[in-house]
Amino acid sequence: MEELEVRMKSLPLRRPSSGLDARVLSQIPGERQAGAKGRPWHCRRWGWGLAAAVGVLLVLYAWLSPPTEVCVPAWRNSSAEPVHCVLADGTRLRVFPDATVAWKIGDQTRWVELYEGQVEFDVAAGRGLFAVRTPSGRVEVVGTRFQVKAYRSDVPLRNQGKQS
Amino acid sequence: MTRLNGALERIYRNHRQPLYTCALAVTRCPQRAEDALQEAFYRLFRLERAPDNLKAYVFRAVRNAAVDVVRRSPPPSEPLSPFIFAPDEGPRETAEQSEFKRRVAEALLTLSDEERETIVQHLWGELRFQEIAQLREVPLGTVSSWYRRGIEKLRTRLEE
Numbered sequence: 530m531e532e533l534e535v536r537m538k539s540l541p542l543r544r545p546s547s548g549l550d551a552r553v554l555s556q557i558p559g560e561r562q563a564g565a566k567g568r569p570w571h572c573r574r575w576g577w578g579l580a581a582a583v584g585v586l587l588v589l590y591a592w593l594s595p596p597t598e599v600c601v602p603a604w605r606n607s608s609a610e611p612v613h614c615v616l617a618d619g620t621r622l623r624v625f626p627d628a629t630v631a632w633k634i635g636d637q638t639r640w641v642e643l644y645e646g647q648v649e650f651d652v653a654a655g656r657g658l659f660a661v662r663t664p665s666g667r668v669e670v671v672g673t674r675f676q677v678k679a680y681r682s683d684v685p686l687r688n689q690g691k692q693s
Numbered sequence: 694m695t696r697l698n699g700a701l702e703r704i705y706r707n708h709r710q711p712l713y714t715c716a717l718a719v720t721r722c723p724q725r726a727e728d729a730l731q732e733a734f735y736r737l738f739r740l741e742r743a744p745d746n747l748k749a750y751v752f753r754a755v756r757n758a759a760v761d762v763v764r765r766s767p768p769p770s771e772p773l774s775p776f777i778f779a780p781d782e783g784p785r786e787t788a789e790q791s792e793f794k795r796r797v798a799e800a801l802l803t804l805s806d807e808e809r810e811t812i813v814q815h816l817w818g819e820l821r822f823q824e825i826a827q828l829r830e831v832p833l834g835t836v837s838s839w840y841r842r843g844i845e846k847l848r849t850r851l852e853e
Contacts, residue, residue, distance in 0.1 A: 533848055538816050540794050541779040545713040549727050553705055553734045612722045615735045683694050 533548075548604055552614055555601045605629040619653035623627060647678045697743045704751050705734060711818040712755050717777050718813040719759035726759065733758035746827060752820060753828035756810075772802055776814060800850040808843030809831040811836055 533652045591648075606624045614622040617634040624630055628646025640660040641648070652659045654672025661668040663679035703713070721774035733754040744750040774780070775798035781791075801809050814820045814828075822840070826833045 531844075533851070534816060534844065536793070540797065542710060542714050542817060543717065543723060543777055543779050545723070545727055545730070547710065549709070549730065551715070551780045554702065556731070556735045557702065557738050560806070575721075608724055609803055610722075612724065613728045613731070615731060653761075 546608065548606075548612075551601055551604060552612075556615060556617055558617060571587055600633045601631060603629055603631040603642070606646075616653075618656050620649040620659065621653075623649035623651075625649075643677055645678045645681065647676065649676045650674065697740060698738055700743070700747055701734070701737050701740075701751065704814075706749055708748070708751070708819070712752065714777050715752060715814055715818045716755050717773075718758040719756060719808055720762055721773045721776070723773070725762045725766070725768075729762045730755055730761035732761070733807075746824070749820075749824045749827045752814070752824070752826070756828065769778070769827045772799075774798065776801055777817065796851055797847070800847050804843050804845045804846055805848065808846065811839040812847070815840055 557671075570586060597677070606626055606628050609626055611626065612624045614624060616622065616639075618639055618691060620634075620639070622630070622632075625647040628648055629644040630641055630648060631644070632641040637657075638660075638663060639656060639658070641650070643661060643663045645664075648661075650659075650661065650670075651674045652670055652672050656672075658669050661670075661677050663677060664681075665679060668675075668677060712730060714728055716729040717723060720726045720729060733751070737751060737754055738757075775795050778794050778798055801812070801846070804812070811825060814825050815822065820835055820837045826836045829836065
């Protein structure tokens, strides 16, 4: 490598924002913990009865284990441009400057908490209800595209409805 | 987490800066470079099988996502200053370093897309020519000639 290349290589690079890790890593789809599946079975004395009991326990474990959830704590878009986020269920968010949001995407629940500001949603359909909570009210949808604004001067919502 | 997603997470953590720099070279906008990274990893975390060279595959996915982002909304007409480099290093940076950085950034933006991307991928993206050839799907000789030609143009512009 020649002198010019070495000198260029030493130049300090622009760094990504601190929120990038949360945006990227929150997209890893969660998985249930592996159960006792695959363990060697040495004791033949109890035969199929015990095997069935283990099977029942495994089914109960899978049924009772907590649902997979991806949580992102409150995060504020401090940049001057809207930020696009893709949630674990495929829902797309366009977070406008100065908006503060948190979200939790799981098997049973999907919600976004909008503390302040404006966010545009493109909700992935087919995964049940999607709730947006703001200080002044709550919106629940199944799969649609919409915008929510929450500012301190807003009055609380009186009617709540569902939109598909 | 699957083994593949664990490997992807490690690649992201170890190569976040080069991946971001390579995306920035395409989008020329810090925000869009981050969007590209996020979109690429959204798709990568849903892969069913691990590709042969995962690192090169990740760089290719990020580059493709950056190209998609640019297709959807072209880069701003105002050039990003100083392009892929940190805007201001404060008192640690001498006036000479700052001037060199500004001139390299300007010179890089005058190169063709192929030359600029190859130089960024090799010098700051920590990719070997063989890996760049793989991710761009071109012969190795093409990559090395893009790089050589680009460096020669940079040298001429910086000496002017």
